Amino acid sequence: MKHGLSVGQIFTKMVTRPHRAGAFLSSVTAGWKDSRVNNMLARIDLEQASRDRDDCLGRLFGGAERVEEFLAELRSDHEFQEIQAQRRLQIRELIRNRRALVGTSSPFDAETLYVITRALQPEIIVETGVQYGAHTAHILLALKNNGRGQLHSIDFPQDLSPLECGYLVPEDLRGRWHLLLGDARDLLPKLLGQLHSIDIFIHDSDHSYRHMAWEYQTAWPYIVSGGVLFSHDVHYNSAFRELCQRHRNEISDSFELFASGVAAKRRETA
Numbered sequence: 001m002k003h004g005l006s007v008g009q010i011f012t013k014m015v016t017r018p019h020r021a022g023a024f025l026s027s028v029t030a031g032w033k034d035s036r037v038n039n040m041l042a043r044i045d046l047e048q049a050s051r052d053r054d055d056c057l058g059r060l061f062g063g064a065e066r067v068e069e070f071l072a073e074l075r076s077d078h079e080f081q082e083i084q085a086q087r088r089l090q091i092r093e094l095i096r097n098r099r100a101l102v103g104t105s106s107p108f109d110a111e112t113l114y115v116i117t118r119a120l121q122p123e124i125i126v127e128t129g130v131q132y133g134a135h136t137a138h139i140l141l142a143l144k145n146n147g148r149g150q151l152h153s154i155d156f157p158q159d160l161s162p163l164e165c166g167y168l169v170p171e172d173l174r175g176r177w178h179l180l181l182g183d184a185r186d187l188l189p190k191l192l193g194q195l196h197s198i199d200i201f202i203h204d205s206d207h208s209y210r211h212m213a214w215e216y217q218t219a220w221p222y223i224v225s226g227g228v229l230f231s232h233d234v235h236y237n238s239a240f241r242e243l244c245q246r247h248r249n250e251i252s253d254s255f256e257l258f259a260s261g262v263a264a265k266r267r268e269t270a
C-alpha cells in the first residue's frame with residue numbers, strides 16, 4: 001500500500017479524529033515501512049515468482065497445470081479485467097492529485113487468492129482489511145465461478161480516500177459479500193464465534209507484529225482441516241513465520257509468494 005501524506009495532513013487527521021488516532025497512526029507508519037518492503041518487492045523477478053506460485057499452489061491443489069488453468073480463466077474474463085483496470089486508474093489519478101492517501105494491493109496477490117478460492121471450493125471465507133477491495137473482488141469472482149460460498153470481510157475505514165470501501169468490487173459480485181465495518185479487535189472474535197468454522201482466513205488489516213500475531217492466533221482454531229490461512233504483507237515482521245513454526249505439526253505445507261504467506265492445515269485422515 002502506498003500513500004502520499006504530508007506531515008501537515010497527518011497532524012490534521014490525528015487532531016480531527018482523536019478516537020481513531022491509534023489505528024490511523026498505525027496505517028501511516030505501515031505506509032512508511034511499505035517503502036522498505038516495496039523496494040524489496042520491486043526487486044522480485046515476477047516470472048520467477050509466477051513459476052514459484054505454480055509449484056507451491058500446484059503442490060497443494062493438484063498440479064501446476066490446474067493453477068495455470070484458473071489463472072487463464074481469470075485473465076480471460078474481459079469484463080472483470082476492464083473494471084479492475086479502469087477503477088485502478090481512477091485510484092492512481094486520485095493519489096497523483098493527493099486526493100487519496102492510499103493505493104491498492106498488487107494484482108499478483110489478488111490472483112493468488114483467486115486460485116486458492118477456486119481450487120479449495122470454500123463455503124466460508126473471512127478476511128480483514130478491504131480498503132478498495134482488490135482481494136475482495138477476486139475472491140468474490142472465484143466464489144461466483146464456484147457457484148457456492150460466502151465472504152465475510154471486516155474493515156475499519158479511515159477516510160484516506162474519497163472512494164468507498166470495496167470500490168473495486170463489481171456490483172454484480174456483491175451478493176455473496178458480507179461487509180462489517182469496525183475494528184477487527186472487536187468484530188473478528190464475534191464473527192468467528194458466530195460462524196463456528198471457516199475454510200479460509202485472510203489477514204490484510206493492521207500489519208503491526210502485535211495485531212498480525214493476534215489475528216492469526218484468533219482465527220487459526222476456526223480453520224477447518226484442509227483449510228488455509230493467507231496473510232498479506234508477511235515481510236513486515238516475523239509473525240507469519242512464528243505462526244508456521246508454532247503450528248508446524250498441524251500444517252501440511254506453508255510458503256511465501258511475493259508479498260503473501262500461505263499456511264495450509266493438514267487434512268485429517270479418516
Ligand SMILES: C[S@@+](CC[C@H](N)C(=O)[O-])C[C@H]1O[C@@H](n2cnc3c(N)ncnc32)[C@H](O)[C@@H]1O
Nearest residue numbers: 105129130131134135155156183184204205206
Ligand atoms: C492494506 S489495506 C487492505 C488492502 C486490501 N486487502 C486490498 O486488496 O487492496 C488495510 C486495510 O485494513 C484496515 N484496517 C487497519 N486496521 C484495522 C483494524 N484494526 N480492523 C479492521 N480493519 C483495519 C484499513 O482501514 C485498510 O482499509
